[in-house]
Amino acid sequence: xxxxxxxxxxxxxxxxxxxxxxxxxxxxxxxxxxxxxxxxxxxxxxxxxxxxxxxxxxxxxxxxxxxxxxxxxxxxxxxxxxxxxxxxxxxxxxxxxxxxxxxxxxxxxxxxxxxxxxxxxxxxxxxxxxxxxxxxxxxxxxxxxxxxxxxxxxxxxxxxxxxxxxxxxxxxxxxxxxxxxxxxxxxxxxxxxxxxxxxxxxxxxxxxxxxxxxxxxxxxxxxxxxxxxxxxxxxxxxxxxxxxxxxxxxxxxxxxxxxxxxxxxxxxxxxxxxxxxxxxxxxxxxxxxxxxxxxxxxxxxxxxxxxxxxxxxxxxxxxxxxxxxxxxxxxxxxxxxxxxxxxxxxxxxxxxxxxxxxxxxxxxxxxxxxxxxxxxxxxxxxxxxxxxxxxxxxxxxxxxxxxxxxxxxxxxxxxxxxxxxxxxxxxxxxxxxxxxxxxxxxxxxxxxxxxxxxxxxxxxxxxx
Ligand SMILES: [Ca+2]
Ligand SMILES: [Ca+2]
Numbered sequence: 001x002x003x004x005x006x007x008x009x010x011x012x013x014x015x016x017x018x019x020x021x022x023x024x025x026x027x028x029x030x031x032x033x034x035x036x037x038x039x040x041x042x043x044x045x046x047x048x049x050x051x052x053x054x055x056x057x058x059x060x061x062x063x064x065x066x067x068x069x070x071x072x073x074x075x076x077x078x079x080x081x082x083x084x085x086x087x088x089x090x091x092x093x094x095x096x097x098x099x100x101x102x103x104x105x106x107x108x109x110x111x112x113x114x115x116x117x118x119x120x121x122x123x124x125x126x127x128x129x130x131x132x133x134x135x136x137x138x139x140x141x142x143x144x145x146x147x148x149x150x151x152x153x154x155x156x157x158x159x160x161x162x163x164x165x166x167x168x169x170x171x172x173x174x175x176x177x178x179x180x181x182x183x184x185x186x187x188x189x190x191x192x193x194x195x196x197x198x199x200x201x202x203x204x205x206x207x208x209x210x211x212x213x214x215x216x217x218x219x220x221x222x223x224x225x226x227x228x229x230x231x232x233x234x235x236x237x238x239x240x241x242x243x244x245x246x247x248x249x250x251x252x253x254x255x256x257x258x259x260x261x262x263x264x265x266x267x268x269x270x271x272x273x274x275x276x277x278x279x280x281x282x283x284x285x286x287x288x289x290x291x292x293x294x295x296x297x298x299x300x301x302x303x304x305x306x307x308x309x310x311x312x313x314x315x316x317x318x319x320x321x322x323x324x325x326x327x328x329x330x331x332x333x334x335x336x337x338x339x340x341x342x343x344x345x346x347x348x349x350x351x352x353x354x355x356x357x358x359x360x361x362x363x364x365x366x367x368x369x370x371x372x373x374x375x376x377x378x379x380x381x382x383x384x385x386x387x388x389x390x391x392x393x394x395x396x397x398x399x400x401x402x403x404x405x406x407x408x409x410x411x412x413x414x415x416x417x418x419x420x421x422x423x424x425x426x427x428x429x430x431x432x433x434x435x436x437x438x439x440x441x442x443x444x445x446x447x448x449x450x451x452x453x454x455x456x457x458x459x460x461x462x463x464x
Contacts, residue, residue: 033091033163036101036184038072046074047088052168054078054085062180064144068102069183076167076179078115084166087181091163092398093155094188094391099163100152101184104144105134109175117167117179121153128161129153136170136177148180158394190231191388191395195219195246198384205374211256212370212378218249219385232395236452243389243445247353247438248342250385253378254438256370258358266336266356268315271438274322274332275303278348282324288317303352305442315357322349355438386437386444390428393447397421400451403458414457421450 034045038058048056055077060067067073078085093099105117116135121128131151155161167179199219206213222245227238234242260266276284281299285292286306298304308316318335321328330346336356344351370378400421405414428443 032188033089033184033186036186037067037069037182038074039070041072043074043087045089047090049084049086049088052078052080052083052085054080054083054167056085056087062178065104065106065147065180066145067182068148073102073180073182074165076117076165076181077176078117078166078168079173081169081171081173084168086164086166088162088164090160091186092158092160093186094158094394095156096154096189096387096391098152098154098187099161099184100150100187101163102148102150102180102182103132103165104147104149104180105132105139105167105177106147106180107136107139107175107177109136109169109177111136113172113175114170115168115175115177116170117165117177119151119163119165119181122162122164123159124162132165148182158398188232189387189391191391192223192228192231194384194388194391195223198381198388201377201384202381205370205377208370208374209256210262211252212374214262215249215252215256215381218245218252221245222249233399234392234396234448236455239452240445240449243392243441243448244352246385246389247441247445250382250441251342251353251355251438253382253385255356257375257378257382258356259369260356260358263339265339265359267359268318268336268357269308269334269340269354270314270316270357271305271307271353271355272316272320272332272334272351273303273305273353273442274346274349275352276300276348277345277350284329285323287321287323289319289321305353322347353442382437386432386440389441389444390425390432393421393425393428393444393451396448396451396455397425400454400458403455405458405460407460407462409462410457410460414454417450417454417457421447421454424450 035043042058043056050056057075058072059075060072062075065073074087076085076087099121101119103117103119107115109115114136116133118130119132120130131153132149163184165179165181167177169177199216202212202216206216222242227235227242229235255262276282276298277300279300281297283295283297285295286304287293293306296304306316306320308314316334318333318337320332320334322330322332330349332340332346332351334340336359340351340354342351342354397418400418403414405411424443424446428440428447431437431443432440
């Protein structure tokens with residue numbers, strides 16, 4: 001193999017170590033709605049607009065309308081023609097979350113006095129969807145219970161949204177019309193629950209492949225309670241392990257689909273991630289054969305990635321040398337002539353991720369084949385792992401964005417980490433959309449790490 005100039009050959013990414021946590025993240029916002037079914041018995045958590053003279057109440061019944069959920073529902077009445085009486089709540093939703101609820105519209109009016117009501121999902125002032133809409137013209141005779149209509153909306157992007165329900169008179173101030181709202185539910189995808197689903201799905205095909213069994217074990221280890229604050233958040237300390245386990249699991253499954261044997265044989269390496277395990281901070285020089293790629297400081301727990309680019313056919317040089325102060329610390333054969341695997345140790349470095357290429361003959365050995373059903377299950381599992389990783393990253397980033405640094409001196413660092421996290425999220429999405437799922441997971445892990453660092457910056461108290 002020719003030695004290309006270093007910019008073309010590899011990119012080196014350095015991830016700094018995660019320091020010890022300074023504050024529990026249990027205090028941070030958890031996605032959800034306040035008083036979504038009005039069971040507090042009042043409008044706590046909701047914003048009301050009755051500037052047009054309308055009325056909003058929490059009631060136990062209205063004529064023969066009874067709650068769709070629990071003991072209370074919200075009841076709205078419009079007054080000034082064209083001026084909507086509105087009830088709203090703003091909340092955070094991750095991509096894939098669903099919001100649903102019940103609404104009814106009823107009236108004492110008749111045409112052409114076409115009073116009307118709506119339930120909308122908004123992003124700022126923009127209406128994303130009108131999930132319920134009825135007017136005098138639409139009202140039919142029928143049982144009260146049948147007039148409750150269920151509505152639902154799924155968010156395709158994470159963000160802060162507003163649910164708004166409104167009712168207004170039309171043409172005159174007479175012949176009132178009413179809107180009922182109840183049983184609003186925001187179903188946020190819970191990463192921890194999603195992961196259990198992945199295990200269940202893969203479990204059915206565990207007997208078909210060692211790699212599937214290995215992936216399941218990795219996911220199980222990532223679910224250990226001590227690594228999680230709740231179903232949405234990883235502990236600031238140790239959370240990184242969850243993402244590593246997940247990555248290992250995804251890598252096993254990706255290799256399985258590629259048909260790469262699980263005996264350590266391969267046709268080359270396209271990416272290797274190493275973690276420094278030494279206790280003493282050092283400067284490390286990374287060489288491919290005798291070409292210096294880069295030098296940088298590392299301390300215990302730092303990881304760095306050496307990744308082949310398209311220009312080299314996506315394949316790394318067969319040998320990576322790690323040197324410090326002129327002393328060779330490790331020499332890693334990335335040619336696959338010898339078995340190479342995740343968790344292999346090379347001096348003070350441990351392989352934490354590896355993307356292998358198919359052996360030269362390119363044929364999947366018979367013993368590495370799986371059934372079509374298992375193939376589909378594995379494909380879905382990988383996509384789900386990417387989704388879970390993105391969700392964890394996204395939630396952490398969202399939590400970080402909500403903070404203001406306690407120490408103004410840290411504002412710049414805080415913003416810098418947020419910006420880095422956002423950049424990594426964009427890169428991850430790009431790779432995900434290109435179906436480079438292993439790479440996408442890499443970027444999502446970095447999002448989580450930068451967001452976590454931002455949280456730490458924000459929660460450090462000023463030195464007194
Ligand atoms: Ca209720
Ligand atoms: Ca009216």
